[in-house]
Amino acid sequence: MDEPLVLGIETSCDETGVGLVRGETLLFDAIASSVEEHARFGGVVPEVASRAHLEAMVPTIERACREAGVRLADVDAVSVTAGPGLAGALLVGVAAAKALSLGLGVPLYGVNHLAAHVAVDVVEHGPLPEPTMGLLVSGGHSNLLLVPDVTHDIRSLGATIDDAAGEAFDKVARVLGLPFPGGPHIDRAAREGDQVAIDFPRGLTSGRDMERHRFDYSFSGLKTAVARWVQAREADGEPVPVADVAASFQEAVVDVLTRKAVLACSEHGVDDLLIGGGVAANSRLRALAQERCDRAGIRLRVPRPGLCTDNGAMVAALGAQMVTRGRDASRLDLPADSSQPVEQVRS
């Protein structure tokens, strides 16, 4: 039998993504982003995102099929992000996926957004070792996941207890007067800066916190510390050394992220670490993770940046894994769940 052709739809935040995957091969990943419309508001506006998803849905499906050279009629299954994410935004994708499933007469898989961020690496670097350790860092999430089977069994080891890593990048960028989204700008500014210039706090790494929040993260104290430091400089009438602040802040984030991820691997006997989510594009995170993984004898996998940020290919990739492994399809009345727990891989 031919490998299954799966169309995946992602609308959990501000990107309308439609991906086509055959088995473990990515055919095309089409993205329409409303990020520019949000920039003037300094963050994602849910109603703006939902409107943009509706407008972009059919054109993005059309483009994915055209570029992949497939007809919709050849699609074997449809998968869609059912959660977590923005409720109104998720609903647009879920409704579209149901309509396609109904119209084409093919099964529907409502899948977990976080699981899809892990599964996408199948199309980039081949089958996932079982188990794999997943570190997901984006504008909305910071999670450490133990993944024995991405279609079925995902366990949360830890997560942020306040801001997500990308959110911290975005907020600190705002403090430094850099544009939204701030991550890439901080990354760039930090290259010219000194990462040990300022000793910013490492959240949840003290003795007691390492007991109670061993694999959790916290970035809101760090963000506040940066803001205070910058304000104090400004109050003294001194210029703010943007590059040094960016580099020192970034170092504090990626230090904690990688330290806990590597620790989780050693404590759980996992030899493979996968980093996903928009913040995985960060050059210092990649470099430090590689250095620490090499030292610990862990293999590191990071999909290319375009597959780290939200996209449809990741949803299609997970859907294809589900079809291949014979997982049950979802029902047509499946709800979108804005706070879907990570353990619930399929809805």
Next chain:
Amino acid sequence: MLLAIDTATGIVGAALHDGERVRAEVVHHDVRRHGELLAPAIQEALREAGIPAAELTAVVCGVGPGPFTGLRVGVVTALTLAHGLGLPTPQGICSLDALAHQVMGTHEGELLVATDARRREVYWAHYAVGPTDARRIAGPGVCADADLAEQLRTLPTVGRGAELYPDAFSGVALPDVRDVRPGALAELAVRLRAGDHPDAETALLPPEPLYLRRPDAVEMRR
């Protein structure tokens, strides 16, 4: 075979019309779970009529005005289903037109349609109802109940607006016409598409929600 869906009022539902009559109509009274209920309702309507999805020839949807989240579920379902089946782009119809169409036979003369716009506001439109058609004279619009012109608020009214704000609406509330029935939308659509309606040229709309309000958001100061 035409499929009509509407999600702008308190009914989520789908109807099939063969050009002569409504062949199936499935409705759910629920204003919160459009995303869950609509696709199964379409599936059930198809099953009831004994028709495979591939035999649909046209899709129309109510484009509101109505609460945004549910409205989008209807419109994106229509768009994507039509695309998946290789059908022409769906046509939109103002959902309030369908409500006005529903009073035909029981009422003649002027009519106000007022539906729930949340936030203490109503969506409204003003109609002249004759023996065979209801024609929109003004609207659709959105405003607080009390801001609607006095001569509109005293008209016979349909939709849930009048029962939500009884102090503002003094006209007769016509019974039994509270939410859009997809079967009525289907009948109206068939007539409009056939040119069998005085507003055939103008009442078929692009398949885009009639939001009437801009997104709430505050621009950042720079």
